[in-house]
Amino acid sequence: MEVIKYFSVYLISMVKFFAGPVTGISLGLSYFETVLLTAAGMMTSVVVFSFIGRAASRWLSKRRVAKRQPMFSKKNRNIVKVWKRFGVSGIAFLTPLLLTPIFGTIVAALFGASRKRIILHMLWSAVMWSFAMTFLVFEFRQFAEGFF
Numbered sequence: 001m002e003v004i005k006y007f008s009v010y011l012i013s014m015v016k017f018f019a020g021p022v023t024g025i026s027l028g029l030s031y032f033e034t035v036l037l038t039a040a041g042m043m044t045s046v047v048v049f050s051f052i053g054r055a056a057s058r059w060l061s062k063r064r065v066a067k068r069q070p071m072f073s074k075k076n077r078n079i080v081k082v083w084k085r086f087g088v089s090g091i092a093f094l095t096p097l098l099l100t101p102i103f104g105t106i107v108a109a110l111f112g113a114s115r116k117r118i119i120l121h122m123l124w125s126a127v128m129w130s131f132a133m134t135f136l137v138f139e140f141r142q143f144a145e146g147f148f
């Protein structure tokens with residue numbers, strides 16, 4: 001049964017980073033198990049999508065044109081501002097908070113960051129945010145139990 005819990009946190013973290021710590025803590029995993037599985041899940045997405053990032057961005061662009069969506073939404077403009085000011089490290093920093101691991105990696109690849117730089121910057125971001133978010137979720141759970 002433990003394997004299913006681990007796999008759940010790992011898979012969820014591949015798609016939506018913040019859901020990893022919430023799932024890990026709710027399934028009764030330890031702090032460090034949750035941190036490791038969350039970071040590993042994000043990094044799996046980063047590695048996979050750093051290889052197919054440019055192809056995925058072309059697919060998204062064609063999809064946007066087919067649906068007649070605007071090229072520059074408010075979100076897209078903000079992403080460009082972050083890229084111009086901070087580069088791949090800014091995108092990596094914000095990926096767990098505001099973007100998904102998949103979308104953050106595609107954005108970095110689209111702007112021309114090398115696969116090595118994407119993986120390196122996403123790694124420090126995944127580790128840092130997985131420690132921080134898991135800590136916050138763990139502490140908030142302890143705080144919330146006092147009210148219920």
